[in-house]
Amino acid sequence: KASCGADHEKCTWSGDLFTTAAVDWIRQQGSATPWFLYLSYTSPHAGAVGTTGEDGVPSPRVSSGPYADKLGIWPDVEVHFANCVHLVDAALGTVMSALETLGPTFLFFSSDNVTI
Numbered sequence: 001k002a003s004c005g006a007d008h009e010k011c012t013w014s015g016d017l018f019t020t021a022a023v024d025w026i027r028q029q030g031s032a033t034p035w036f037l038y039l040s041y042t043s044p045h046a047g048a049v050g051t052t053g054e055d056g057v058p059s060p061r062v063s064s065g066p067y068a069d070k071l072g073i074w075p076d077v078e079v080h081f082a083n084c085v086h087l088v089d090a091a092l093g094t095v096m097s098a099l100e101t102l103g104p105t106f107l108f109f110s111s112d113n114v115t116i
Contacts, residue, residue: 008060015043015059015084019091023098031102039095043084059084 004011022039029035043059062068065083074082092109099105 004060007063011060013043013060013087015041015087015091019094022095026095026098026102041088041091043088059087061087 018039018041022037025037029037059065059080062071062080062083066086067074067079067082070079070082096107099107
């Protein structure tokens with residue numbers, strides 16, 4: 001969307017919302033009793049920022065991300081996809097940091113985005 005700004009920095013990305021909500025919830029639960037959290041990011045499969053289409057750019061902050069130097073070299077959709085995978089990885093790191101404060105915890109991770 002044009003209203004999101006050049007780097008989609010003005011629009012809310014679902015990955016940011018999911019991560020914040022998950023970390024807040026984890027902190028509220030603590031480690032006193034067992035609990036279960038299912039966190040399922042929609043990125044990079046759920047279309048573009050501000051749309052539900054499958055052909056848009058899926059993530060914000062591309063120009064400040066680790067693939068910014070690939071803009072204009074790689075196809076835009078590939079740069080945005082790589083950036084999105086990076087953002088999901090960073091978001092999971094944030095969630096894992098919250099889990100580390102609780103002591104022993106089981107974490108199961110699955111993805112169909114595999115680099116070979």
